[in-house]
Amino acid sequence: MPGGMRQKKPNWEIVLRKIGHIDFPDRQKTAAAAKAALVDAYRAARDASAPQLEASRRERAAIAKARETRRLQREQDRLEERNRKQAETAAHKAEIAASALAEQDAKAKASALEEAARKAKRDLRYANRKSRSR
Secondary structure, eight states: OGGGOOOOOOOHHHHHHHTTOOOHHHHHHHHHHHHHHHHHHHHHHHHHHHHHHHHHHHHHHHHHHHHHHHHHHHHHHHHHHHHHHHHHHHHHHHHHHHHHHHHHHHHHHHHHHHHHHHHHHHHHHHHHHHHHHO
C-alpha cells in the first residue's frame, strides 16, 4: 500500500444490508407474515363463497333428486311394459289354445257326423239288402 495508507476494511454488515441482505430472524418474520396473509386470504375467500357453496350444494341435491325420480319413473315404465307384454302373450296363448280346442272340437264333431253318416248309409244298405231278400 503506497504511502503507508492503510485501506479500511468494509463493515460487511452495512454492505450486506445495503445490497438487500436480510438476517435470518427477519426472513422468519417475513415468512410467517406471508403464511398468515395466505391463511387469512383463504379464510376470507371461503367465508365469502359459503353462500354460493350452499346454493350449489342445494342445486346438486335437487338435480340428484330429479335424476333419481326420472330413474324410478323409467324403472316403473319398464315394469309396466313388461307386465303388459306378459299379459298380451298370455292372452295370445289363451286365444291360440282356445282356437286349437275349438278346432279340435269341430274336427271331433265333424268326425262324429261323418261316422254317423257312414253308419246311416251302412244301415240303409243292410236294410235294402234285407228287404230284397224277403
